[in-house]
Amino acid sequence: MTPANTLALPTGVASVPAASVPDRLSVALSLTAQSEYGVDSSRPPPGRSSPAGSSRASTSTSPRRSPPPTTTTTTTDTADHPAASGSREPLANLATPVPLPSNSRLLSSSSPLPAAPPTVASSHPALARIAESASSLASITPRAASRSAHSLAALSISSQVMTMHPYSFPTERLQRTQVDPQKEPLVLVACGSYSPITYLHLRMFEMAMDWVREDGRFEILAGYFSPVHEAYGKVGLASAAHRVAMCRLAAQASDWLMVDTWEPTRDGYVRTVEVLDHFNQELNGRLGGVELPDGTRRKVRIMLLAGGDLIESFGTPNLWAEADLHRILGEYGCFIIERTGADVWAFLLSHDILYEHRRNVFVVKQLIYNDISSTKVRLFVKRNMSIKYLVPDAVMHHIYAHRLYIGEREPPSAVI
Ligand SMILES: Nc1ncnc2c1ncn2[C@@H]1O[C@H](COP(=O)(O)OP(=O)(O)OP(=O)(O)O)[C@@H](O)[C@H]1O
Numbered sequence: 001m002t003p004a005n006t007l008a009l010p011t012g013v014a015s016v017p018a019a020s021v022p023d024r025l026s027v028a029l030s031l032t033a034q035s036e037y038g039v040d041s042s043r044p045p046p047g048r049s050s051p052a053g054s055s056r057a058s059t060s061t062s063p064r065r066s067p068p069p070t071t072t073t074t075t076t077d078t079a080d081h082p083a084a085s086g087s088r089e090p091l092a093n094l095a096t097p098v099p100l101p102s103n104s105r106l107l108s109s110s111s112p113l114p115a116a117p118p119t120v121a122s123s124h125p126a127l128a129r130i131a132e133s134a135s136s137l138a139s140i141t142p143r144a145a146s147r148s149a150h151s152l153a154a155l156s157i158s159s160q161v162m163t164m165h166p167y168s169f170p171t172e173r174l175q176r177t178q179v180d181p182q183k184e185p186l187v188l189v190a191c192g193s194y195s196p197i198t199y200l201h202l203r204m205f206e207m208a209m210d211w212v213r214e215d216g217r218f219e220i221l222a223g224y225f226s227p228v229h230e231a232y233g234k235v236g237l238a239s240a241a242h243r244v245a246m247c248r249l250a251a252q253a254s255d256w257l258m259v260d261t262w263e264p265t266r267d268g269y270v271r272t273v274e275v276l277d278h279f280n281q282e283l284n285g286r287l288g289g290v291e292l293p294d295g296t297r298r299k300v301r302i303m304l305l306a307g308g309d310l311i312e313s314f315g316t317p318n319l320w321a322e323a324d325l326h327r328i329l330g331e332y333g334c335f336i337i338e339r340t341g342a343d344v345w346a347f348l349l350s351h352d353i354l355y356e357h358r359r360n361v362f363v364v365k366q367l368i369y370n371d372i373s374s375t376k377v378r379l380f381v382k383r384n385m386s387i388k389y390l391v392p393d394a395v396m397h398h399i400y401a402h403r404l405y406i407g408e409r410e411p412p413s414a415v416i
């Protein structure tokens, strides 16, 4: 086993009969729905973290990221207008803490998203529309018919995977007892847009797991996706309910990854340090840490899992509060997945706060480069190009079923 230094030594549905698809998926997902999304939620949200540092300002933009929120109003996309990002208001400084509201509902009663019984196509106009097109297309093009049939299946499971309320912290894939008490118990949290989630996002966790196994210091208990709040306002951001649903569908194949909906169900944008505080509260506060083989309990280490581009955004003026960065890197720590074309090491050396906390920062080298980007996936959908094998099939069918990203308006520079 090679002890990995922090800075010094990086280590590196197809042709299923249409009628059977809803049943299979529904069974799998209803099991998840029962265990993952249907439990208690009456806890108050964690308190606010300390105020941000002096670098706060009222206006800032990064070329890649949208300016931060001035409003906490939430919206949901409809199936026919999936990417209403153009109508979003400009946002304020992300480094500026805003008051955290108590538990709230993102989907209002006027939400356009379907709340129909999951398998009764005729009772839901969208299902009926897709069923109709599936049967009419069947005699014309088998591929289109197959796509529609899968869309029908995807729509039929939507009400389960899109549900975010009542909130409960998912624990069904959390390892509750440590196997090796010599190692530090670790939970990885990946904050991001996931619009949509891709195979790269799933691979990030697996790459980190390989690094951790090789390094030998940590024992990973679970990994969580935390989809950003809609108020983040980034171009191409689908509604939180859709992004959560896609993350859940993608995580189905994993035995250690889960999707936490605390962040997207707040009343407004949540800073990353607040998300980590929330995990700390859940795992070490409410659950009391992890159990050791001898029955005693121990605190779980929580670390941010992020790509090199996100880390490089630490250098964007007014995007991150200095106080937040000190807490994220000092109290928690960070796994960075090297991104193709980004020199993470040079950035680590150049950024004072990252360098100060370098012993809490672990860079994971991609041994097989993967540069799938959500932006390009959205563009492919818009241009009617294939996204198969870029995202899990269930995610692809969800996108088609809900007509996500079709009317996307991406500035050309965002996709180069
Ligand atoms: N090619 C990549 N290599 C390493 N990390 C990545 C890569 N793409 C995304 N990430 C990381 O995945 C996390 C979630 O990112 P995000 O949802 O913004 O995906 P994205 O593909 O970059 O999206 P978009 O194209 O909309 O900007 C972030 O930590 C980001 O740094």
Ligand SMILES: NC(=O)c1ccc[n+]([C@@H]2O[C@H](COP(=O)(O)O)[C@@H](O)[C@H]2O)c1
Pocket (backbone or CB within 6 Å): 065, 094, 095, 096, 191, 192, 193, 194, 227, 228, 232, 234, 270, 271, 272, 273, 310, 313, 319, 320, 321, 324
């Ligand atoms: N001040 C902050 O806490 C801050 C600033 C910028 C981005 N972020 C987070 O980083 C992630 C960025 O995601 P994208 O790569 O999709 O833009 C999001 O989860 C976002 O909330 C946090």
